[in-house]
Amino acid sequence: MARLPEYQGKALFNRKGIPVPEGRFVQSADEAMNVVHELGFPVAIKAQVLSGRRGEAGGVLFAEDRDSLSQAVAELLGKRIQGSPVEGLLLEERAEVQRELYMAVTADPSTRQPIAIFSPKGGVDIEETAETEPAAIFTTPIDILRGFYYYDAMDLLRQGGDLESRQMLTLANLFTRLYQVYREYDCKLAEINPLALVVQGAMALDARVDIDDDALARQTTLDIDFAEEAGERAATLLEIAAATIDEKDHRGTVHFVQTDPDASYAKTTGKIPVGLDAVGAGTGLTIMDELVPLGYYPIDFCDSSGNPVGSKFYRITKVIMAQPHIEGYLFVSCVSSQQLDNAARGIIKAFKELYPRSGGRPNIPCVVVFRGGWDDVAVELFREHGISDGRWIKVLGRDTTEKETAEIFGALYREWKKETGGL
Amino acid sequence: MKVLEFEVRSGGSIRIELEKCESCETKACVKMCNTQGMGQILELKDGVPALKYSLEEVKRGACTEDLGCELECELHGNKALVITLPLPELDEYLEGLSEQPTYLREA
Numbered sequence: 001m002a003r004l005p006e007y008q009g010k011a012l013f014n015r016k017g018i019p020v021p022e023g024r025f026v027q028s029a030d031e032a033m034n035v036v037h038e039l040g041f042p043v044a045i046k047a048q049v050l051s052g053r054r055g056e057a058g059g060v061l062f063a064e065d066r067d068s069l070s071q072a073v074a075e076l077l078g079k080r081i082q083g084s085p086v087e088g089l090l091l092e093e094r095a096e097v098q099r100e101l102y103m104a105v106t107a108d109p110s111t112r113q114p115i116a117i118f119s120p121k122g123g124v125d126i127e128e129t130a131e132t133e134p135a136a137i138f139t140t141p142i143d144i145l146r147g148f149y150y151y152d153a154m155d156l157l158r159q160g161g162d163l164e165s166r167q168m169l170t171l172a173n174l175f176t177r178l179y180q181v182y183r184e185y186d187c188k189l190a191e192i193n194p195l196a197l198v199v200q201g202a203m204a205l206d207a208r209v210d211i212d213d214d215a216l217a218r219q220t221t222l223d224i225d226f227a228e229e230a231g232e233r234a235a236t237l238l239e240i241a242a243a244t245i246d247e248k249d250h251r252g253t254v255h256f257v258q259t260d261p262d263a264s265y266a267k268t269t270g271k272i273p274v275g276l277d278a279v280g281a282g283t284g285l286t287i288m289d290e291l292v293p294l295g296y297y298p299i300d301f302c303d304s305s306g307n308p309v310g311s312k313f314y315r316i317t318k319v320i321m322a323q324p325h326i327e328g329y330l331f332v333s334c335v336s337s338q339q340l341d342n343a344a345r346g347i348i349k350a351f352k353e354l355y356p357r358s359g360g361r362p363n364i365p366c367v368v369v370f371r372g373g374w375d376d377v378a379v380e381l382f383r384e385h386g387i388s389d390g391r392w393i394k395v396l397g398r399d400t401t402e403k404e405t406a407e408i409f410g411a412l413y414r415e416w417k418k419e420t421g422g423l
Numbered sequence: 424m425k426v427l428e429f430e431v432r433s434g435g436s437i438r439i440e441l442e443k444c445e446s447c448e449t450k451a452c453v454k455m456c457n458t459q460g461m462g463q464i465l466e467l468k469d470g471v472p473a474l475k476y477s478l479e480e481v482k483r484g485a486c487t488e489d490l491g492c493e494l495e496c497e498l499h500g501n502k503a504l505v506i507t508l509p510l511p512e513l514d515e516y517l518e519g520l521s522e523q524p525t526y527l528r529e530a
């Protein structure tokens with residue numbers, strides 16, 4: 001999932017005719033001062049971070065004059081909100097809000113179709129409303145072949161109760177436009193919260209737009225970097241690099257996310273950061289479960305599926321090994337139908353390139369486990385290329401469990417640390 | 424120098440220095456490509472590797488990028504075949520790093 005910052009989400013709303021407050025994206029106090037010439041006071045200054053609950057974290061301020069504006073800009077730029085640095089602000093005119101509502105179109109995995117959601121309780125977290133006041137949330141499924149029409153939206157809004165007919169007309173029109181955003185930009189979620197009723201009609205005061213990352217290759221007008229789901233933070237450069245591996249080649253996939261990009265979590269919890277490549281997400285989770293209690297923390301999560309070509313394994317191995325904080329590496333396959341000799345060749349080619357002087361034998365503890373199709377060939381390839389003879393690598397076959405893998409890695413790490421003192 | 428060079432689907436290329444192949448006794452790349460490797464794109468022509476398909480077809484995915492030809496050539500051939508698989512975004516990332524990856528450090 002690729003989440004757009006609010007200002008980009010609003011730009012999409014604008015393209016589809018959903019009214020938004022007049023505003024500009026700025027990255028410095030000078031820019032803010034120039035922009036306010038056009039907008040006038042009062043203005044809202046909103047930190048452009050991807051995390052939710054931005055308002056509660058002090059990420060939205062208001063200014064009535066130039067002094068309070070410059071103070072607000074100084075306060076917000078460089079601040080960290082839920083771990084993400086604020087690098088840009090949305091400066092926009094402050095709307096005269098009469099009432100706040102909620103409107104969204106999202107994918108419903110249980111029915112495998114889009115669902116339109118409306119609530120007269122806007123401005124608060126919809127999940128909170130779902131818990132405290134579930135009767136205040138109204139939904140309707142959308143048949144993707146038939147579409148979502150004005151009268152469908154009217155039916156939904158009518159359930160919401162006390163809206164005037166003029167307001168309903170405006171909102172129904174806006175709802176169909178929100179559905180257009182959802183469809184046209186391959187969204188997983190297009191949400192307006194709050195949706196404000198104002199004197200002139202209605203307006204999106206916030207925008208949350210999550211694009212399906214499998215569709216980013218065809219969403220070329222959005223100019224967003226393709227990356228795997230990174231949660232409520234922007235994708236890292238390494239994640240963006242990893243995502244390009246699948247961009248031009250459909251033959252199998254490699255998913256890579258940094259679970260602890262700067263290894264700060266591992267370090268503060270006293271764990272050893274390691275790199276991880278798993279065939280099968282379940283195997284990835286199981287091996288994490290075995291490693292963590294022993295004191296090792298995978299700072300990336302990587303999973304391949306669909307029988308990727310050898311070149312994908314080569315590239316992803318280089319990506320995983322590029323993380324400067326790792327003190328070990330593990331490749332673990334499930335009992336997979338993938339052609340594991342392809343994986344082996346990819347890793348061998350990468351290791352030979354990364355460790356040219358030792359012929360591919362790594363200088364940090366590495367454990368590679370092949371279980372599944374062509375696993376015997378994979379193990380043999382490591383032997384043939386002389387990498388299995390390396391001091392700091394163990395190449396294991398299908399009899400090895402995840403628990404044993406973690407223990408073998410632990411023993412190898414301790415030996416390595418004792419002998420080399422680490423890197 | 425006689426060279427066979429072709430592009431592959433994922434973005435990258437394979438280059439074979441054919442003069443080295445003339446004296447190669449194993450032709451291991453061709454064997455590999457037609458057995459374990461699933462591509463089956465290489466054949467022997469005039470005693471050196473040649474493509475069975477057009478450059479276009481190979482680039483479109485006929486080459487399965489299993490990397491077997493390069494590794495086999497390195498072990499059993501005359502080290503004539505090099506596969507180059509760039510990842511420019513990774514290079515950019517590495518350039519911006521303040522700390523070296525561990526593979527560049529001395530134990």
Ligand code: SF4
Nearest residue numbers: 444447452496500501
């Ligand atoms: S194995 Fe190497 S040297 Fe031998 S024919 Fe193939 S590419 Fe040429």
